[in-house]
Amino acid sequence: MKRFAVTEFGRPLCTLVEDDPVPRGTEVVVDLERCGVCHTDLHLREGHYDLGGGRRLSLAERGVTPPVTLGHEILGRIAQPGPEAGDLAAGRRVLVYPWIGCGTCHRCREGDENLCAAGRCLGVHRPGGFAEKVVVPHPRYLIAVDGLDPSAAATLACSGLTAYSALRKVGGAPARDWLLLIGAGGLGQSALGLARALGHARVAVADTAPDKRARAAALGADLVLDPADPEARRVLLGLETGLSAAIDFVGNAETARFALDALRRGGRYVAVGMFGGEIPLSLPLLPLRALTLTGSYVGNLGELNDLVALVQGHGLTLVATETVPLAQAEDAMRRLAAGDVAGRIVLAHGE
Ligand SMILES: [Zn+2]
Ligand SMILES: [Zn+2]
Structure with missing residues (x-):
């Protein structure tokens, strides 16, 4: 062989x-x-x-x-x-x-x-x-x-299992709460399809690449954002029920910052991608905003x-x-x- x-x-x-x-x-x-x-x-x-x-x-x-x-x-x-x-x-x-x-x-x-x-x-x-x-x-x-x-x-x-296991960690009320998927490559696309099957009714997708945003929109994302656009954070912060959870399929300093800035109180950040990098983290904001940061591995x-x-x-x-x-x-x-x-x-x- x-x-x-x-x-x-x-x-x-x-x-x-x-x-x-x-x-x-x-x-x-x-x-x-x-x-x-x-x-x-x-x-x-x-x-x-x-x-x-x-x-x-x-x-x-x-x-x-x-x-x-x-x-x-x-x-x-x-x-x-x-x-x-x-x-x-x-x-x-x-x-x-x-x-x-x-x-x-x-x-x-x-x-x-x-x-x-x-x-x-x-x-x-x-x-x-x-x-x-x-x-x-x-x-x-x-x-x-x-x-x-x-x-x-x-x-x-x-690919499928990584998206699925991350989705199982977001908690909340899928029918009402907004979920953000960062990165509309293979994992993000998988997660979008699975999120629907698991009952997530409000799914936003963020990607810096216009063609990937177009693909996410064609696949039925409820909201499509460019994380490099300063307006994108305001859109997420203005959501009626706030952003409950973000799954980061990229995992660099920009995407982590984008997600953490946009989460509502009690929100969850699920890190999946390992593009690489690090962020400064203001520790008092963890309890004040009651955030949960978690990693998900396959x-x-x-x-x-x-x-x-x-x-x-x-x-x-x-x-x-x-x-x-x-x-x-x-x-x-x-x-x-x-x-x-x-x-x-x-x-x-x-x-
Ligand atoms: Zn793999
Ligand atoms: Zn063992």
Whole structure:
């Protein structure tokens, strides 16, 4: 089998050819059909995140060491279950939950494996989906996706799940309260569709790019704003019930400032994007305005199961996808880095 891996941070992907994996214990080998290409894959290739002020979070210091086979939006067919994996239907199409934890700590036992400090995520710590075959450690990470387009379904594992889990954190009264989504790229578009399915009746979308604002308007946003326009803050502050929550899919100093300035008392800021940077925070304003600041990182297995059911039930397509051959993984990464992607690029294999 072939895999496309980072063998040195900051360098193009290398093609590695090796023997097909043999599943042990509860492992299941999945034949890859689709794998989405995500901004996290770019960060993983670079080997660091920008923390602001010239500081960097090094992935090598966080236990991510090359070779790294990228790809965590994995969909495929069950090829071979291990001897303890139970009775699985070979050939069944499944979506793979990639945000796997140690399985024994409190976070994992409470079902929040994505928050495990000793994570063993596919496409990060374990080989991911930029490969012809993927080894999944247990069949419970496999989710049937009957009736869904395979490319669109693959993106649920990260893009869709990240949007969904962030939406589950905003609280409030969806039918009445205003929700702001910052960033109308793939995540913002997914969140808009999901917000509607979850009953959010008042959704504003902010993006500095005119074409993305136009897209959000076409997708039915109730209010579309340019965060660089000084008038935008006044519009949000003048909303009848105020701005209850903001989900920031960009995550830089400007977007965080924009959201925090616009929230009503008791409002919530949910940080998702990791564009990078830092902001000064006036501490007395936290209690005075009773603000909640929270981060949201992908989502847990239960949320992915709920999300798949929601998407199936509402017939949702969260993000436009462009499907290209798996062998073009490096080209897809370059296009994503250059910002030359309208929706999500999904790598395809085996059809
Ligand atoms: Zn991702
Ligand atoms: Zn754990």
